[in-house]
Amino acid sequence: MVLEASLDVLPCFMNQMIFSLSLAMVFSCFSASGETPPPSPALEAKLTALREVKVDAGAITSVQRDASGKRIVVKLVLNPAKESNIKVEVWLPDSDNWNGCFLGLGNGGAAGKINPGGLSSMSGQGYAVATTDMGTAPNPDSGIGNPEVWKDFGYxxxxxxTVVGKQITKAHFGRDPEYSYFSGGSTGGQQALQEAQRYPEDYDGIAAAVAAHCRTPLHAYFLWNEQILQTCPFSKEQDASVIAAANEHMASREIPVVAGKFVSDPRCTAQDIEAVIALARKKDASLTDAHAAALRKLFAGPRHAVTGERLFNGVPFGSSILASHGHLYLFNWVFGADKKMTEINFGDDMDTYTSKLAPYLNAENPDLSAFEKRGGKLIMTLGTADSVVPYHASMDYYERVIAHFGGSLDKVRSFFQFYIVPGLAHGGGPGINQPPNLLEAVRAWRETGVAPTSLLGRHAEENGKGKTVWDMPLYPYPTRTGWNATTSSFEPMEGPRGGVDRIAERFRPAAAE
Incomplete structure (x- = not known):
């Protein structure tokens, strides 16, 4: 997921691109013939200078003007260790179009490839932009038994x-970026929080959407759900029935305009779980006793088989059960390609898995003091209908950051805001299906010093008369969106703090290099 900035609302941050008539005519001739125009002597000199840049533990493999004629693409390979092979691309806009900022973009899933669409879009908006395949090419099997890949993927x-991207940017433009930002979602959110925790000097502002920062416990949740669903599968129709039951059961706790459409706050009790299961079975006669037993385990989430310690929380109310499993490559990294997932236990095997991967992959350190002291700004989001990266771990992480700063919510909000987005699933959802532009918000916050008081998410729903689209304001946790019946408008209201089981500390061990 790439969060794109709409910089037309920040005109003072941008320089206008000016093309001469003669240059436009030259490009139009080559565009008509389908060929890339040859570089001018001045451009060729810039390309040559970039090719001669020396980078630590790596090499530049390609420097080319892209086919659009609007940017330079620099490709590199970095080898910080013998078993490490990291691919990086840096896309540089023309000097007249550079907004003075460097932008790091996150990846997704197991990474292993580079998304040119994000690089093209953001360089087109004036950023010097870089991204990486995170060292997992050509596929996730590259990490099997390879601790160097674990370190690369983790942080x-x-x-x-980031280091080489800024180096290339300075070499090309002749000066350091004025500001540096990072934007990423899911795995990119893991990258975002690793940067804030491990390398606070790298970025001035960070946008971390649907952040998979509690990485090894999250994949324990995937495995837990996988084993349950292998034994007791659910159809798409049954999954929809369970979602509908959760939405209906929780409707009385919602503001009127969204009641029954999605769950804004999926925090629940054991009694709520039983009520949703009963309502789902009432709605769908195909849900058996076995399905009910499976749902109890899915909603409860994984615990250690021997000690009973919390490994992760369960599938959130109102989210898809069918989306909550898979992504099991981390277990191959530890146990090998031939290990059957049904044979991995939640006792000794989970201890082994945690000890090997968690110190590299997890971004769980609540001490963000170095990032705060340098003026860094961070916005993190999670969707309530997201069963791929559920909200629990991020909510608890934010509470632990507050505790680290002496329990002062105001202090943490001065540099770090957390937004829970109602109804947002992983990449969309029944609720807010156009999430707020976090990069734009982070950038405005960092450069003006004015913290956002709310963000806007866009909701669209089909009805008998077509599509209804409306904006819903989102407020920083624990404030939530309320409804004023007198004025028929949204308003902020204080919400509860915490309320989720904390993952046992030993499954969130200290970071290691």
Missing amino acids: RATHLM
Whole structure:
């Protein structure tokens, strides 16, 4: 997921691109013939200078003007260790179009490839932009038994991408970026929080959407759900029935305009779980006793088989059960490609898995003091209908950051805001299906010093008369969106703090290099 900035609302941050008539005529001739125009002597000199840049533990493999004629693309390979192979791309806009900022973009899933669409879009908006494959090419099997890949995927590739990206940017434009930002979602959110925690000097502002920062416990949740669903599968129709039951059961706690459409706050009790299961079975006669037993385990979430310690929380109310499993490559990294997922236990095997991967992959350190002291700004979001990266771990992480700063919510909000987005699933959802532009918000906050008081998410729903689209204001946790019946408008209201089981500390061990 790439969060794109709409910089037309920030005109003072941009320089206008000016093309001469003669240059436009030259480009139009080559565009008509389908060929890339040859570089001018001045451009060729710039390309040559970039090719001669020396980078630590790596090499530049390609420097080319792209086919659009609007940017330079620099490709690199970094090898900080013998078993490490990290690919990086840096896209540089023309000097007249550079907004003075460097932008690091996050990846997704197991990474292993580079998304040119994000690089093209953001360089087109004036950023010098870089991203990395996180060292997992050509596929996730590259990490099997390879601790160097674990380090690269966990934190190292993103930091080295940032260092070399700024180096290339300075070499090309002749000066350092005025500001540096990072934007990423899901795995990119893991990268975002690793940067804030491990390398606070790298970025001035960070946008971390649907952040998969509690990485090894999250994949324990995937495995837990996988084993349950292998034994007791659910159809798409049954999944929809369970979602509908949760939405209906929780409707009385919602503001009127969204009641029954999605769940804004999926925090629940054991009694709520039983009520949703009963309502789902009432709605769908195909849900059996076995399905009910499976739902109890899915909603409860994984615990250690021997000690009973919390490994992760369960599938959130109103989110898809069918989207909550898979993504099991981390277990192959530890146990090998031939290990059957049904044979991995939640006792000794989980201890082994945690000890090997968690110190590199997890971004769980609540001490953000160095990032705060340098003036860094961070916005993190999670959707309530997201069963791929559920909200629990991020909510608890934010509470632990507050505790680290002496329990002062105001202090933490002065540099770090957390937004829970009602109804947002992983990449969309029944509720807010156009999430707020976090990069734009972070950038405005960092450069003006004025913290956002709310963000806007866009909701669209089909009805008998077509599509209804409306904006819903979102407020920083724990404030939530309320409804004023007198004025028929949204308003902020204080919401509860915490309320989720904390993952046992030993499954969130201290970070290691």
